[in-house]
Each structure stands twice: as C-alpha cells, then as structure tokens.
Amino acid sequence: MTIKQSRIISTVLSPACGVWLRSQVEQVKELQVKISGxxxxxxxxxxxxxSIIADHAVYQGLHLSKINLSAENIRINLSQVIKGKPLRLLEPIPVTGQMLLEETDLKASLASPLLSNALTELLGTLLTSAGINQPNELLKDNPIKWQQVTLDNNQLTIAGVLANKSDNLTPVAIRTGLELASSHVLRLAPLHIDTPLESASRNLDSFELDLGSEVDIEELKIMPGQLVCRGSINVIP
Known part of the structure; x- marks a missing residue:
C-alpha cells in the first residue's frame, strides 16, 4: 500500500460514508463504519x-434503538467523491442485519407522520376487512393521535385517541400477535380492534401484511419491552 492510497482511503472514503449516513438520519448517538477490501x-x-453499527438513530422521526448492518459487493461513485461530490450507490445492494426496537423508542416514533399515517391507514384496512363501511372516510374526518405502544410476549398493542368534530376523545387500540407468514409477509393474529366506529370492538382471525419482495425477514420476536428483527433488504439507489 502506498502512502497516497492509504490517505485516500482513510481521509476520503470513510469520512464520506460517515457523512452520507449521518445525512440520512436526523440524529444518531453512536455510529461506527468499518470498510474492508x-x-x-x-x-x-x-x-x-x-459494516455499520448505530445506536439510537432517528430516521424520518422513527427512533431505532440499535441497528447492526452489513453489505457486500457495493459499487459507489468514488471518482466523484474524491472531487467533493456526494457519495452515491451505483447498483442495488442486499443489506443484512439485526434491528432492536425498544418500547420507549417505538412510543417516541408515534409522533412521526410516517408511522402515524401508516398506522391510521392500517386501521382503515383492518376495519374494511372487519366489515365496517368506508372507514377511511370516517378516519379522515376523525383524526387519530397515536399515543402508546406496549410490547409483551408475542403481543403488540398500539393505542391512541380519536377526536371527532366536537373534540371529544375516544380511545382506539389495535391488539395483535405478530408472526411471519413468509419472509416478506407479516401475519397479525390473533387480532382485536377497539374502535367507536359502528361497533365497540371487532375481532379478526388474522390479517396479512405484505412488505414487498425486496424484504427477507429471518426472525421476528416480540419480548416484554423489546422487538427484535433479523433479515435482509435490497437497497435500491
């Protein structure tokens, strides 16, 4: 290894990767990047x-307690990075790893429009499956503020309040078990919905949520206060 090459790798590539990763998150407590080759x-x-290890990162309002990721066969625009351009992926890459989500971080993530809107859309879909007419229109006129997440043994509870036009608040909750139907399909079962829309509560045997073919989950475990997910995802440039 020549001195010039060593300086390019240590002073350009590693800092550029760190800067790029930090630019993707709103905050991160600790970030470690190790490059091999x-x-x-x-x-x-x-x-x-x-390999990338991050503690208490926040991405688009989503709080991630701990992530440990690794990727191989990565092609980047290094010639442009050397000239001061932002680092960019040139090809899709499979990223494997493990993610730990703590109950407190999941609760903090409820303030994110990304998660809040997704939960409201999910609730609308679940209510449609339960036979309630036009739940999305009802939820549009009666916004939900999601407030609480509880993780127990194989049990997930997400709760909030629904506000009507008179600002009256009514509790809403989704209680479900969570398991893998396949590597990219989550099965919610047993599933119970507490809602004031047309009925005090609804039960569904199960509901399957397809995360897409780019996702490959190997393990999903809910424990008291924690959720652990292990698998891989294809990152598209």
Whole structure:
C-alpha cells in the first residue's frame, strides 16, 4: 500500500460514508463504519464489505434503538467523491442485519407522520376487512393521535385517541400477535380492534401484511419491552 492510497482511503472514503449516513438520519448517538477490501478494489469504486453499527438513530422521526448492518459487493461513485461530490450507490445492494426496537423508542416514533399515517391507514384496512363501511372516510374526518405502544410476549398493542368534530376523545387500540407468514409477509393474529366506529370492538382471525419482495425477514420476536428483527433488504439507489 502506498502512502497516497492509504490517505485516500482513510481521509476520503470513510469520512464520506460517515457523512452520507449521518445525512440520512436526523440524529444518531453512536455510529461506527468499518470498510474492508483491497486498495485497488476500493479506489476503483468497489467495496467488498462494509459494516455499520448505530445506536439510537432517528430516521424520518422513527427512533431505532440499535441497528447492526452489513453489505457486500457495493459499487459507489468514488471518482466523484474524491472531487467533493456526494457519495452515491451505483447498483442495488442486499443489506443484512439485526434491528432492536425498544418500547420507549417505538412510543417516541408515534409522533412521526410516517408511522402515524401508516398506522391510521392500517386501521382503515383492518376495519374494511372487519366489515365496517368506508372507514377511511370516517378516519379522515376523525383524526387519530397515536399515543402508546406496549410490547409483551408475542403481543403488540398500539393505542391512541380519536377526536371527532366536537373534540371529544375516544380511545382506539389495535391488539395483535405478530408472526411471519413468509419472509416478506407479516401475519397479525390473533387480532382485536377497539374502535367507536359502528361497533365497540371487532375481532379478526388474522390479517396479512405484505412488505414487498425486496424484504427477507429471518426472525421476528416480540419480548416484554423489546422487538427484535433479523433479515435482509435490497437497497435500491
């Protein structure tokens, strides 16, 4: 290894990866990036392996307690990075790893429009499956403020309040078990919905949520106060 090559790798690539990753999150308590590969490979824009460990990161309002990721065969625009351009992926890459979500961080994530809107849309879909007419229109006129997440053994409870036009608040909750129907399909079962819309409560045997073919989940475990997910996802540039 020449001194020039060593300086390019240490002073350009690693900081550029760190800057790019930090630009993707709103905050992160700790971030570790480890790059492996030969000089010629890396200087040609090819990274054989990269590992990333992050603690208490916040992405689009979503609080992630701990993530441990690794990826291989990564191609980047290193020639442009050297000239001061932002780092960019040139090809899709499979990323594998494990994610730990703590109950407190999930509760904090409820303030994110990304998660809040997704939960409201999910509730509308569940209510449609339960036979309630036009629940999405009802939920549009009666917004939900999600407030609480509880994690127990194989049990997830998400609760909030529904506000009507008179600002009267009514409790709403989704209680469900969570398991893998396949590597990219989550099965919610048994499933119970507490809602004031047309009925005090509704039960569904199960409901399946397809996360897409780019997702491959190997393990999903709910424990008291924690949720652990292990698998891989294809990252598209």
């Amino acid at each position: 030969g000089d010629r490979q890396i200087l040609g824009g090819y990274i054989p392996h990269i």
